[in-house]
Amino acid sequence: MCGIFGYVGKRTNAGQLVIDGIKNLEYRGYDSWGVACKRGENILVEKNTGKISGVDSQQFAEECMQAIAHTRWATHGGVTKENAHPHVSTDSTIAVVHNGIIENYQQLRDELKKKGHTFLSETDTEVIPHLIEEELQNTEDFASAVRSACKRCEGRYAILAMHTTSQTLVAARTGSPLIVGVSPEDGYFIASDIPAFMEYTRTVQYLDDGEMVVTDGQSILFMSIETGEEHPKREIEITWTIEEAQKGDFDHFMMKEIMDQKESIARAVNQDEEQIRVVAEAISKARGTFLVGCGTAGKACMASEYFFSVIADHHVNFAPASEFKLYHHFLKQESLLIVISQSGETADVLEAMKVAKSKGAKVLAIVNVEGSTIDREADYSLLINAGPERAVASTKALTGQLAVLMLIAYAMAGKLREGKTLLLETASLINDMLNPRYIRRIEDLAESIKEKEDLYIIGKSWNYPMALESAIKIQEVSNVHAEGFAGGELKHGPIALVEDKTPCIALVGNDEVTTDILSNTIELKARGAQTIGVSPSNNEAFDEWIKVPDAGHAQALVNIIPIQILAYFLAVKRGKDPDMPRNLAKSVTVK
Numbered sequence: 001m002c003g004i005f006g007y008v009g010k011r012t013n014a015g016q017l018v019i020d021g022i023k024n025l026e027y028r029g030y031d032s033w034g035v036a037c038k039r040g041e042n043i044l045v046e047k048n049t050g051k052i053s054g055v056d057s058q059q060f061a062e063e064c065m066q067a068i069a070h071t072r073w074a075t076h077g078g079v080t081k082e083n084a085h086p087h088v089s090t091d092s093t094i095a096v097v098h099n100g101i102i103e104n105y106q107q108l109r110d111e112l113k114k115k116g117h118t119f120l121s122e123t124d125t126e127v128i129p130h131l132i133e134e135e136l137q138n139t140e141d142f143a144s145a146v147r148s149a150c151k152r153c154e155g156r157y158a159i160l161a162m163h164t165t166s167q168t169l170v171a172a173r174t175g176s177p178l179i180v181g182v183s184p185e186d187g188y189f190i191a192s193d194i195p196a197f198m199e200y201t202r203t204v205q206y207l208d209d210g211e212m213v214v215t216d217g218q219s220i221l222f223m224s225i226e227t228g229e230e231h232p233k234r235e236i237e238i239t240w241t242i243e244e245a246q247k248g249d250f251d252h253f254m255m256k257e258i259m260d261q262k263e264s265i266a267r268a269v270n271q272d273e274e275q276i277r278v279v280a281e282a283i284s285k286a287r288g289t290f291l292v293g294c295g296t297a298g299k300a301c302m303a304s305e306y307f308f309s310v311i312a313d314h315h316v317n318f319a320p321a322s323e324f325k326l327y328h329h330f331l332k333q334e335s336l337l338i339v340i341s342q343s344g345e346t347a348d349v350l351e352a353m354k355v356a357k358s359k360g361a362k363v364l365a366i367v368n369v370e371g372s373t374i375d376r377e378a379d380y381s382l383l384i385n386a387g388p389e390r391a392v393a394s395t396k397a398l399t400g401q402l403a404v405l406m407l408i409a410y411a412m413a414g415k416l417r418e419g420k421t422l423l424l425e426t427a428s429l430i431n432d433m434l435n436p437r438y439i440r441r442i443e444d445l446a447e448s449i450k451e452k453e454d455l456y457i458i459g460k461s462w463n464y465p466m467a468l469e470s471a472i473k474i475q476e477v478s479n480v481h482a483e484g485f486a487g488g489e490l491k492h493g494p495i496a497l498v499e500d501k502t503p504c505i506a507l508v509g510n511d512e513v514t515t516d517i518l519s520n521t522i523e524l525k526a527r528g529a530q531t532i533g534v535s536p537s538n539n540e541a542f543d544e545w546i547k548v549p550d551a552g553h554a555q556a557l558v559n560i561i562p563i564q565i566l567a568y569f570l571a572v573k574r575g576k577d578p579d580m581p582r583n584l585a586k587s588v589t590v591k
C-alpha cells in the first residue's frame, strides 16, 4: 500500500517524470498524492487529496533533476492534504516519501517534540524527516544521517529522502519493496514497483531488507543500514513488456486482465516439469504441509486442499495468512509452508514465512512478480507468469495459481503429463469461451440484476472456495453485498436471507457432487430465489443458465471466469471504477 517513486539523473524534467511514472503505481493507493522537486537548493512540495491519475504532470515540467513522488493508501491519519506525502523536516530542507508503518512513531514523535520539532500531520511518516534533521546535527553527510534515522525506526518501511544541499537521493528498505531501475543514459529510478519506470529501463536491482542505496544519478552505492558496509548488487533484466503493463484498447485493467486469461493460464501450466516434480516430492516428504495466502490467493490455497485430496490423496492445511498463528506450534524442521501471492509482497504472508523459517521449515512460494520479496526469500519459487496484474481485483493471477497448484497435485499422484494435458485443454476451452458473444451474455445478466443489493453464491468441493472468491470479486468492485457459501451449509442458516427474486448463483461442475449442489439450488428456488447456474449443462434448477465448458477436475478455473466478468459489469453499471475499488489497495504491505 502506497507507492513511491524517485528519480535522479540527466533528464531535466524529474518532477513531471515521477508524476507520470507513479500513475502506474496507482493500484497501490489512490487516496492522495504528492511530489517534491529539487530546484537548485530548494525543495518544492506539492500534494493533495484525490487520485494521482487526475493530476496534469505538465505543471511539473519545469527544470529539475531530482524528484520523489507518492500515491497514498491511508493507514495512520485520515485522507487530508496535510497527511499526504512528501513530509518535510521543521526547516523544510528534507523531504521524505514512505510506504509502510513506523511502529514506534508515537515514542519518536514525543521525543522529537520535546526537542522542538513541529509536526503538521497525523502520520507516522512525518517522524522520518525530523529524525534525519536531528541526525544532521552530528554529521554533514546526508546518507549517514538517513542511515542513523532508519536505525531508530521500528516496523516496515521503504523510504526515499532528499535534501536541499545534497546531490544524492537516498532510499532504504525494511519490509516494504523497493527496486532500482538502471539506465546508463538517464540515471537511476527507485520505485515500489517496476511499472513506474518501465518506459525508461528494464534493467533492475532489488533492494533486500536492511539495505539502502545512495545515488547522485551517475553511480549508485548499495550498503547495509546496520553497518554502513558497501556491497555490489547484481543487475537483472526483467521480461515483462511495457505493452503487457498497459490497458491497450480496454476501458479498464480488470477487463484487460480477465481477457489475458486466454493466454495466461497456458503460460502458468508450461512449468519446468522437473521443478514441479521436485516440489511434489518435497510435499510428499514433508511432515505437515501448510498453505497460506490472503484474499484471492487465499482462496487458491483453499481450493488446493481439494486438489491435493482428490487428485493426490494427500492432506494439506490451509489458513488465511493473517490466521496462520493457529498453526505456528505445529511447524517443525520437516514441515513445508506453501505461500501464494500475486505481488510477492503481502505483509501477512511474509510474516508467516518468517515464522516458518525461524522453525527451520522450508518455504515454497507460488508468485507472479519475479524478484519480489517472497520470490527471493523462499527456498523454492514457482512463477505463474501471468504478466503484470494492475487491477486491484485479482483475476488472471488466481487462475494461474490454481493451474500451478493442480499441476503439483497431479505430479504428486505421478500423473504430471495427464494433469498438464487437462490444464492445457482447459486453457484452450477458456480461450474459446472468452468471445464477444459470451461477454455480452454476461453483460446482459449484469444489467438485469444491477439494482439488487444482495447476492449469494454457492458451491461444493473446489467450487466452494470459488463461491467465496466470487463473493470477494463482486463485493470489492461493485460494492453489492455478496456472500459465498458451501451449498450444504445453506439450510443451516444462510437460506434465511433469501427473499423473493434474490439472485443466487450456483457454481456447478460435472462430477460426483453435481447432484448435491443441484439439490441446494432447488432449495433456493423453492424459497423464491432467482437461481443462476454456472454449469456445463442446463438444469431445471436454474432460472438462468451461464454455460461453461466441462473441464473435469479443472472446473474451478472455468467457473470463476463468468463471475469475474459479472463483477466487472456490475461495477461499471453501478457507476464504480472497477480498477480502483473503495477502501482497497492491490498490494497490502502492512499487517
Ligand code: G6P
Binding pocket: 294, 295, 296, 297, 298, 340, 341, 342, 343, 344, 345, 346, 349, 392, 393, 394, 584, 585, 586, 587, 588
Ligand atoms: C489485496 C488485493 C487482493 C489480493 C490480496 C493478496 O487484498 O486487493 O486482490 O488477493 O491483496 O495479494 P497477493 O499479492 O499476496 O496475492
